[in-house]
Amino acid sequence: MDIKQIIGEIVAGKQEVGGIKQVYYVACGGSYGAFYPAKTFLEKEAKDIKVGLYNSNEFVHNTPKAFGENSVLVVASHKGNTPETVKAAEIGKKAGVPVIALTWLTDSPITEHADYVVKYTFGEGKDIAGEKTIKALLTAVEALNQTEGYEHYNQFLDGVAKIDHIVKNACKHVAKRALAFAKNHKDDNVIYTMASGAGYGAAYMESICIFMEMQWINSSSIHSGEFFHGPFEITDAEIPFVIQISEGSTRPLDERALNFLNRYAKRVEVLDAKDLGLSTIDSSVVDYFNHSLFNNVYPVYNQALAVEREHPLTTRRYMWKVEY
Numbered sequence: 001m002d003i004k005q006i007i008g009e010i011v012a013g014k015q016e017v018g019g020i021k022q023v024y025y026v027a028c029g030g031s032y033g034a035f036y037p038a039k040t041f042l043e044k045e046a047k048d049i050k051v052g053l054y055n056s057n058e059f060v061h062n063t064p065k066a067f068g069e070n071s072v073l074v075v076a077s078h079k080g081n082t083p084e085t086v087k088a089a090e091i092g093k094k095a096g097v098p099v100i101a102l103t104w105l106t107d108s109p110i111t112e113h114a115d116y117v118v119k120y121t122f123g124e125g126k127d128i129a130g131e132k133t134i135k136a137l138l139t140a141v142e143a144l145n146q147t148e149g150y151e152h153y154n155q156f157l158d159g160v161a162k163i164d165h166i167v168k169n170a171c172k173h174v175a176k177r178a179l180a181f182a183k184n185h186k187d188d189n190v191i192y193t194m195a196s197g198a199g200y201g202a203a204y205m206e207s208i209c210i211f212m213e214m215q216w217i218n219s220s221s222i223h224s225g226e227f228f229h230g231p232f233e234i235t236d237a238e239i240p241f242v243i244q245i246s247e248g249s250t251r252p253l254d255e256r257a258l259n260f261l262n263r264y265a266k267r268v269e270v271l272d273a274k275d276l277g278l279s280t281i282d283s284s285v286v287d288y289f290n291h292s293l294f295n296n297v298y299p300v301y302n303q304a305l306a307v308e309r310e311h312p313l314t315t316r317r318y319m320w321k322v323e324y
């Protein structure tokens, strides 16, 4: 069953009780970040459907009161075995809420508590349109289109059809810059990321899953709009930033932050979605494709950084090794 059919079945099943009123996205770490575009999509485009994005353990211990007969729960876990995400799915299943599980390993614990299991693409040469981020977005787009209606549905599907090509070209485009970045930053003990809008999740993932988890470099993902409300005080010629300049409605926030960095910082890596080819996607929907672009361009930098620092991306000292 594809996502359109899954949502169709859920919508039909909820007709008697008043339809879908809330969609909850629940996951941890990289999977949590991948839900960011779906969350921002429903926040902005839906009039009647409410959306929640939760860390799994927060959802388990602080379950929203509205979670119930009008809800849909979408969980994601790459290997399907993160205990708090499995628990969140179990809570959904027990409450009779339809649970959609996005996972790469379909033979995993999370699938025991899922009504619908959706496998996504992953790894070398993957189809970007089949990734977790786009699958999650499609649950949001279908939920909206099949209830309130979504005027830019066709433009969105056209964006899905274009994203793989755009991302693969962009990765080639940054290859040289990524090598230079890796050389320039190999000895840094802090690198900040900055972003806004639907693409913010990519900056969050780069900070927590790559710089902190996989490279043991201090980091924080600063929201471009929030930069001027505290973080900008740490700016100087030595402090490194990676800034995402998004395409779409929040671009002015990113440009304002970049203008400031251009005056007071010296070590700024600019990832501009416009330069990277995202503008071929219709402006009515382009916001929601920033994440897929940035999140797939970062690995070109990450591989180069890992080689230069002689610190493989697979190295962990605590994760999956000790009790936590």
Ligand SMILES: O=P(O)(O)OC[C@H]1O[C@](O)(CO)[C@@H](O)[C@@H]1O
Pocket: 028, 029, 030, 031, 076, 077, 078, 079, 080, 081, 082, 085, 209, 213
């Ligand atoms: O539940 P998932 O998606 O398998 O995530 C497990 C782990 O993978 C990461 O997303 C990346 O290693 C971590 O943040 C997280 O703890």
